[in-house]
Amino acid sequence: MASSIHDLARHLNISIGTVSRALNGRADVNADTRKRVLEAARTLNYSPNQSGRSLRQGATHSIAFMLQPHPGDQQYGEPFFIPFLIGLQAKLAESGLDLIVVMGAPGDYQQERLRRVVETRRADAVLLAWTRREDERIDYLTQTGFPFATLGRSRSGAKSYPSLDLDFEKAGADAVDRLVARGHRRIAAVRPSLDLNFGYLFLAGYRKALRRHGIEVAPELIASGFINEAGGYEVTPQVMRSKAPPTAIIFNNDAMALGGCKALAEMGIRPGHDMAVTVIVDTPLCRYFSPALTAFRPALEPMGQRLAEMLLASIPAFAGPEGPRIIREVWPLELVARDSD
Amino acid sequence: MASSIHDLARHLNISIGTVSRALNGRADVNADTRKRVLEAARTLNYSPNQSGRSLRQGATHSIAFMLQPHPGDQQYGEPFFIPFLIGLQAKLAESGLDLIVVMGAPGDYQQERLRRVVETRRADAVLLAWTRREDERIDYLTQTGFPFATLGRSRSGAKSYPSLDLDFEKAGADAVDRLVARGHRRIAAVRPSLDLNFGYLFLAGYRKALRRHGIEVAPELIASGFINEAGGYEVTPQVMRSKAPPTAIIFNNDAMALGGCKALAEMGIRPGHDMAVTVIVDTPLCRYFSPALTAFRPALEPMGQRLAEMLLASIPAFAGPEGPRIIREVWPLELVARDSD
DNA sequence: CGTTTTTCCGTAAACGTTTACGAGAACACA
DNA sequence: TGTGTTCTCGTAAACGTTTACGGAAAAACG
Numbered sequence: 196m197a198s199s200i201h202d203l204a205r206h207l208n209i210s211i212g213t214v215s216r217a218l219n220g221r222a223d224v225n226a227d228t229r230k231r232v233l234e235a236a237r238t239l240n241y242s243p244n245q246s247g248r249s250l251r252q253g254a255t256h257s258i259a260f261m262l263q264p265h266p267g268d269q270q271y272g273e274p275f276f277i278p279f280l281i282g283l284q285a286k287l288a289e290s291g292l293d294l295i296v297v298m299g300a301p302g303d304y305q306q307e308r309l310r311r312v313v314e315t316r317r318a319d320a321v322l323l324a325w326t327r328r329e330d331e332r333i334d335y336l337t338q339t340g341f342p343f344a345t346l347g348r349s350r351s352g353a354k355s356y357p358s359l360d361l362d363f364e365k366a367g368a369d370a371v372d373r374l375v376a377r378g379h380r381r382i383a384a385v386r387p388s389l390d391l392n393f394g395y396l397f398l399a400g401y402r403k404a405l406r407r408h409g410i411e412v413a414p415e416l417i418a419s420g421f422i423n424e425a426g427g428y429e430v431t432p433q434v435m436r437s438k439a440p441p442t443a444i445i446f447n448n449d450a451m452a453l454g455g456c457k458a459l460a461e462m463g464i465r466p467g468h469d470m471a472v473t474v475i476v477d478t479p480l481c482r483y484f485s486p487a488l489t490a491f492r493p494a495l496e497p498m499g500q501r502l503a504e505m506l507l508a509s510i511p512a513f514a515g516p517e518g519p520r521i522i523r524e525v526w527p528l529e530l531v532a533r534d535s536d
Numbered sequence: 537m538a539s540s541i542h543d544l545a546r547h548l549n550i551s552i553g554t555v556s557r558a559l560n561g562r563a564d565v566n567a568d569t570r571k572r573v574l575e576a577a578r579t580l581n582y583s584p585n586q587s588g589r590s591l592r593q594g595a596t597h598s599i600a601f602m603l604q605p606h607p608g609d610q611q612y613g614e615p616f617f618i619p620f621l622i623g624l625q626a627k628l629a630e631s632g633l634d635l636i637v638v639m640g641a642p643g644d645y646q647q648e649r650l651r652r653v654v655e656t657r658r659a660d661a662v663l664l665a666w667t668r669r670e671d672e673r674i675d676y677l678t679q680t681g682f683p684f685a686t687l688g689r690s691r692s693g694a695k696s697y698p699s700l701d702l703d704f705e706k707a708g709a710d711a712v713d714r715l716v717a718r719g720h721r722r723i724a725a726v727r728p729s730l731d732l733n734f735g736y737l738f739l740a741g742y743r744k745a746l747r748r749h750g751i752e753v754a755p756e757l758i759a760s761g762f763i764n765e766a767g768g769y770e771v772t773p774q775v776m777r778s779k780a781p782p783t784a785i786i787f788n789n790d791a792m793a794l795g796g797c798k799a800l801a802e803m804g805i806r807p808g809h810d811m812a813v814t815v816i817v818d819t820p821l822c823r824y825f826s827p828a829l830t831a832f833r834p835a836l837e838p839m840g841q842r843l844a845e846m847l848l849a850s851i852p853a854f855a856g857p858e859g860p861r862i863i864r865e866v867w868p869l870e871l872v873a874r875d876s877d
Numbered sequence: 878c879g880t881t882t883t884t885c886c887g888t889a890a891a892c893g894t895t896t897a898c899g900a901g902a903a904c905a906c907a
Numbered sequence: 908t909g910t911g912t913t914c915t916c917g918t919a920a921a922c923g924t925t926t927a928c929g930g931a932a933a934a935a936c937g
Contacts, residue, residue: 294638
């Protein structure tokens with residue numbers, strides 16, 4: 196069925212070594228033979244067996260992105276990543292690399308699937324998202340010396356790997372600044388309960404900005420719950436039980452915001468009228484919700500491109516002439532003012 | 537670094553053949569040696585090199601899902617597929633198969649990436665989505681004899697492959713029935729302009745139901761545009777220009793519906809009040825839009841599981857004792873009545 | 878005890894590549 | 908002409924597995 200390099204060699208009456216060299220653009224092959232080989236490869240519809248190449252070269256020419264659905268995100272989820280993946284794939288393709296997305300089962304920390312990818316050497320490097328404060332995946336990868344990069348920072352791994360993150364700390368502070376400027380003093384924060392690193396960053400920015408404005412950080416105005424709609428719905432009433440309820444809430448996640456708004460509606464509180472609502476990471480849901488939610492938007496597709504570059508720059512085999520280097524960047528989020536605050 | 541089967545054999549002082557047989561659960565190996573091998577594999581942290589296995593066996597033990605972002609879906613897209621992929625991955629994992637998601641660049645018909653996957657033998661089978669009426673990918677795959685299944689039907693390929701589709705024809709008819717029962721006679725339809733098969737099915741159901749109710753199908757009430765928000769926004773005014781404008785619109789796509797509602801709003805027309813709006817495929821956006829959009833919902837995760845089963849059943853190497861068989865199924869969409877009609 | 882069967886394991890080939898090495902031919906140079 | 912260099916290509920080993928084959932040892936059987 197599929198033609199091998201042997202078929203090609205037999206057809207051209209030359210050795211497989213020469214065929215391989217011609218195909219791979221090596222210098223020590225006559226220009227004429229190269230042309231004949233390339234032509235024959237086209238007509239015979241030859242393309243090299245990936246397993247064979249990988250086995251010989253010890254490289255798979257593919258990068259694995261670990262996609263981890265959240266628990267409770269059963270119905271739909273993670274539209275966030277699609278444009279990111281588009282940028283990623285475009286950049287990797289330029290270097291002849293394939294992007295493969297490895298799905299984990301929702302709920303677990305994907306440690307097992309990660310091990311599987313690494314141990315069976317299915318990819319030359321992996322990309323992690325949803326980084327945690329202490330991230331065992333990062334520990335594992337640094338320990339094994341497997342190349343990787345992360346979307347999001349972490350305290351793990353001693354910064355010895357490339358990472359691209361969003362400036363959640365600044366976004367949290369900006370959100371507070373904006374609300375304070377609009378006259379709010381009682382500002383609540385709702386964030387995910389998991390160890391997700393962006394939750395910490397957001398809260399740090401929130402706290403810092405409040406203090407800067409001379410506003411005391413009120414523990415009863417900070418709540419955390421599952422990072423989905425149900426979590427927001429369940430946890431938002433907590434911050435409303437305060438003797439002095441908030442006049443504004445910042446949600447660290449779109450799904451939590453939607454759940455929170457549902458809870459508010461049931462209390463007769465209208466976002467945008469009775470309560471200012473801000474969301475840190477914008478998604479289409481924020482835009483189409485009523486009232487449209489003010490949110491901070493990431494540049495997803497450029498981020499995907501950039502992280503691909505950063506990952507490649509860190510791998511000796513792909514790095515340019517100046518050698519491998521570790522790049523870490525933090526990108527801003529852009530405020531999109533809408534109707535909810 | 538990574539331990540090979542040779543290391544294992546040397547460590548146990550037996551041959552690599554025996555190690556391999558022990559690991560693969562063959563019968564002709566002593567129970568005692570097997571135990572020792574498995575134990576050593578665990579302590580030495582051995583797991584077989586995938587490239588080696590694939591090369592020898594001629595199988596990669598992985599299934600490729602071709603994920604094709606739509607043109608214009610730059611910002612976010614395809615949340616539709618995540619729960620589907622969750623179901624898919626869970627079922628494939630039961631058979632020891634990995635799911636890899638291959639991203640195409642947005643806009644093209646992913647023919648090239650498909651060829652790449654097939655020719656380099658990166659996967660043992662592929663899964664196609666967004667099937668078209670005449671689908672060159674299906675033609676290509678049937679012609680090469682490469683195993684595949686589709687999410688969605690097509691006229692291509694003579695039904696010689698497993699497929700799982702939603703009953704868009706019935707959903708289109710049901711939508712009409714419901715609107716007619718609510719007193720509507722002028723019912724418009726907005727569908728994607730591409731050759732996407734579900735667009736045809738939807739329109740067929742729409743037409744059939746109208747005729748059944750003795751309502752003439754009015755060409756000026758049928759519009760088609762790009763399958764994204766901009767397309768809906770651009771095309772919806774067309775059906776409003778009719779001398780007898782519609783009192784209801786059925787959108788075949790959530791993004792087009794959102795764009796269409798935006799256009800309606802600019803004309804001072806309020807969905808749910810001045811215009812009944814129904815959407816064929818439900819997404820979270822339909823739920824959170826205001827007014828919440830009545831829509832037809834698919835059972836995505838079970839669909840993913842089922843399509844995995846169907847694909848495996850069609851491949852001799854994975855089919856059960858009764859041999860391979862081609863299964864084709866059409867699943868219903870469930871009406872979710874909300875506020876827009 | 879002799880013969881047959883079963884159990885278990887080692888040997889070696891094969892999968893499709895890439896690449897180090899060397900060799901022959903052509904060429905340049907003195 | 909002799910020597911060194913360059914160009915081009917063939918040979919063969921190697922990557923890490925799986926598996927067909929055969930053989931030795933053990934067990935079963937008469």
